[in-house]
Amino acid sequence: MPEFQNIGLIGRTESESAVNSLERLMVYLEECGYQVVLEKGTATSVSSGNARVSAKDKMGELCDLVIVVGGDGSLLGAARALAQFSVPLLGINRGRLGFLTDIGPDEIEEKVGEVLSGKYMAESRFLLDMSITREGRQIGKGCALNDVVLHPGEFIRMIEFDLYIDGQFVYKQRSDGLIISTPTGSTAYALSGGGPIMHPKLDAIVLVPLNPHTLSSRPIVVEGSSEFKIIVGEHNPTKPYVTCDGHNQFITQPGDVVRIHKKPQRLTLIHPIDHNFYETCRSKLNWQNN
Known part of the structure; x- marks a missing residue:
């Protein structure tokens, strides 16, 4: 069979x-x-x-x-x-x-x-689960293979938020938003934002600030089991949006809490037997002509 x-x-x-x-x-x-x-x-x-x-x-x-x-x-x-x-x-x-x-x-x-x-190669990729709570009540959820992004939405305005990783405070940031990306998404929006390319086999997540007000704010790579909490600032001039892979768009309000962590179920991608990640990077990112 x-x-x-x-x-x-x-x-x-x-x-x-x-x-x-x-x-x-x-x-x-x-x-x-x-x-x-x-x-x-x-x-x-x-x-x-x-x-x-x-x-x-x-x-x-x-x-x-x-x-x-x-x-x-x-x-x-x-x-x-x-x-x-x-x-x-x-x-x-x-x-x-x-x-x-x-x-x-x-x-x-x-x-x-x-x-x-x-005759094929099987590759396991992890996804991210995202949920938004307001005053202790969940108002939205989604999942992403590439990334979860907090951004200003319809208006180009700097937004403010607090970031926690595994319960530890990381920073209060003012920027155009934040990309939280899997290795799969590291060659997508996160790459355009200045993030690193991560090999798909890595068990890691990268956080890429979008045009941060503090120029010393740089991408951070953390272990894949990390849990993230973003608290939307109280004094934002606009209501930030949260998107999963550019879809499942949610509009937040001041004080909303966005939680992100690795999804328990993983995805299996099938590739032809001659698939090579570095060759894909060379051809898709035009490395051979640099």
């Missing part, structure tokens, strides 16, 4: 190229005898054929493997929805950068075929 038999497909349906790759992939999988499970939104843009249709958050119960066709954003969304299950994810890049979706559109049959035959 093959390791993967029920294959879920999630696609970036607003992209014509992604839809073309999805249809090509569906034909290939069905010709090879696999049962295809289409995500409900994806099924509105492709011919479902003999495929089953499922809500995204139910695919973890039906699938042995989920293939995401799109950009890193598409895979992030799938990761948040499926993190509670043990189903692994494989990405086909139809976006721009493609740090997480590392199979090219011209090698779908070759690389997907290798993975389905057992």
